[in-house]
């Protein structure tokens with residue numbers, strides 16, 4: 001059994017909604033124990049991270065970066081960094097913003113650098129954009145064409161569940177892919193032992 005934590009901040013529910021779908025995708029695999037955790041609940045006690053084999057980090061894009069709440073969580077892990085206590089754990093990231101581009105890439109990069117500083121192993125979003133195979137744009141997995149992590153878009157001031165079907169599909173596939181990578185990593189560790 002592998003333990004995966006989807007750790008997110010969401011002020012208005014959009015990032016939380018995508019986090020739930022990523023967790024559902026990961027739970028579709030056997031031998032996965034998937035937890036949905038709010039970043040702000042970990043900031044006071046980052047030692048809780050030690051219990052997990054892998055993480056999916058999620059934040060809304062705020063002014064081209066992670067939200068202050070998510071950054072506070074990241075900064076709270078400084079003590080764990082000193083001993084490289086999270087080294088070798090798996091990491092992946094996602095972000096939601098209101099504009100088609102909206103500088104979401106910059107948010108994913110800050111999560112990637114955070115994971116690299118901790119010595120984690122980064123998993124991207126290995127999904128070909130399905131609109132290239134004739135799937136209608138709004139229904140296409142990875143319609144936004146992001147491979148370093150998952151991107152989703154929710155209209156400005158729209159309801160928390162107002163995503164096009166393609167973004168929900170991407171979230172499920174992403175969760176499943178990350179879980180698969182975590183299970184394969186466990187096998188590699190067992191073989192190396």
Ligand SMILES: Cc1cc2nc3c(=O)[nH]c(=O)nc-3n(C[C@H](O)[C@H](O)[C@H](O)COP(=O)(O)O)c2cc1C
Pocket residue numbers: 009010011012013014015016060061062063064065096097098099100101102103104154156157
């Ligand atoms: C302070 C602030 C900064 C934002 N900056 C961006 C931005 O740089 N790019 C963008 O596309 N959307 C931006 N947005 C929109 C949010 O990313 C978007 O509403 C997102 O869905 C919020 O997620 P949440 O509902 O999980 O809080 C910003 C919103 C706020 C409140």
